[in-house]
Amino acid sequence: MPLVPSYIKNLASYKPGLRIDDIKRDKGLDRVIKLASNENSLGPAPLAIAAIESAMQKVNRYPDAFGMALRTKLAKKFDVKIENVIIGAGSEGIISNILRTFLLGDDEIVAAADSFIGFRVLANATGRSIHWVPMKNHRIDLGDIAEKINDYTKIIYIANPDNPMGTYITKEEFDKFYAHVPERVLVILDEAYFEFATNIKEYPDSMKYRYDNVITLRTFSKAYGLAGLRIGYGFSHETLISNLLKVKVPFEPSYFAQVAGCAALDDNEFMEKTIELNKNEMSKIESSIDELGVTRIPSATNFVTTFWESEEKAKSIAEKLLDEGIIVRQLNAFGWPEYIRISIGLEHENDQFIQTLASII
Ligand SMILES: Cc1ncc(COP(=O)(O)O)c(C=O)c1O
Structure with a gap:
């Protein structure tokens, strides 16, 4: 009997979104925006x-x-x-x-x-x-x-x-x-x-x-x-x-x-702020994405998923954003290699994302 069961040996482990400190170090950047793990950019309640x-x-x-x-x-x-x-x-x-x-x-x-x-x-x-x-x-x-x-x-x-x-x-x-x-x-x-x-x-x-x-x-x-x-x-x-x-x-x-x-x-104020920010920023990001002619999937969450013509294209867009200090999530590990998921961040983070994406495109 093998020590490690075959279904564990063959298991693909969880691939989390990239971490801000790792990207700062790897890319020599002072400022990194993370829009990759659907967290709350306002901080904790x-x-x-x-x-x-x-x-x-x-x-x-x-x-x-x-x-x-x-x-x-x-x-x-x-x-x-x-x-x-x-x-x-x-x-x-x-x-x-x-x-x-x-x-x-x-x-x-x-x-x-x-x-x-x-x-x-x-x-x-x-x-x-x-x-x-x-x-x-x-x-x-x-x-x-x-x-x-x-x-x-x-x-x-x-x-x-x-x-x-x-x-x-x-x-x-x-x-x-x-x-x-x-x-x-x-x-x-x-x-x-x-x-x-x-x-x-x-x-x-x-x-x-x-x-x-x-x-x-x-x-x-x-x-x-x-x-x-x-x-x-x-x-x-x-x-x-x-x-x-x-x-x-x-x-x-x-x-x-x-x-x-x-x-x-008990933090109703924080919850209201979170929902309000998400609503406003989601509609801003959605219309900016539409203006850029990028295909997106309507979202009921705090992230928006976009579709690109090929895996290579999605990879290159995500990499170029990363070079500019913006972490998004290409969805290859999820099984959607032509897709990129963007979490809704703070107002200035989303603006930076849109501007950078526009210049890349
Ligand atoms: C659908 C879904 N369920 C669960 C989780 C994980 O939540 P938790 O941090 O509570 O484990 C996530 C996180 O991305 C998620 O997207």
Whole structure:
């Protein structure tokens, strides 16, 4: 028996966006703009920073293993019981926990192909059989996903809105799909970008219709600006949550992550500022991209994905932007080599991006 299972040996590891400090060093630049990982360029929610500062003297103690304070607050905010709430080291931490908790024997997974790369890595690491269902018109095809359900299907993963395409599935599409899902199948609805999508009438806020076999995942990494802390949360039936709590890494998320999450939930001012900035800057970037004659996919998130005539062209555009100190994401690792994803940054960062892109083109 080999020491390393073949599905781990052959696993393509997660490829994160480039880091600002690495690019400054490599390119000898003083100023680098990162528009590559859909983070919040406004910084962390100020109330979260204050909470971390006052929590510093307590990090000699282990955090609450059951995250009661944050789970209680989330339960109250979203009008569910604490038994319906899970927290984890980012939504990816919860996804990893779900896969470890519920997959058994010949269980299989169904998910959209070339959707969120973090899920792909975690799913492939399980060594299970996975049906990757191609997207249609840059959208997750729930009809085809429903058709792939078989006797072995245990988990279906849907990112809504999707990353990296920024498209969303509608309430009507979800309802139609859900009618085909057997009760024994767990549906993971990853709503990492839901704060940016809630203004869309057809977007299904999954908290509004709870099903016993659906788990909704959300995160503090995007709109709340806490990506570096690793804190995410989820809602589901109490039986699923109680089993997830048995399997979770005992002291995750960290103490800072838990106190920052609690404080961030109160920071309505920061949230409003974030949503407002994203709305205004998204429409500015979209019209500038259109004026440049570049094809883009309509987005319900805090990023916009563009399409180029070839992989070489996309690579060269991303490299030229990088030479000018602007990090964007060519989507080859996601399975979309002719595409470049641009996260919405601050006003002056987006202006710089548009100007630089225009001069490159
Ligand atoms: C669809 C989706 N889900 C989850 C995540 C990861 O979130 P977290 O930082 O909470 O693990 C991302 C991050 O890019 C994402 O795009």
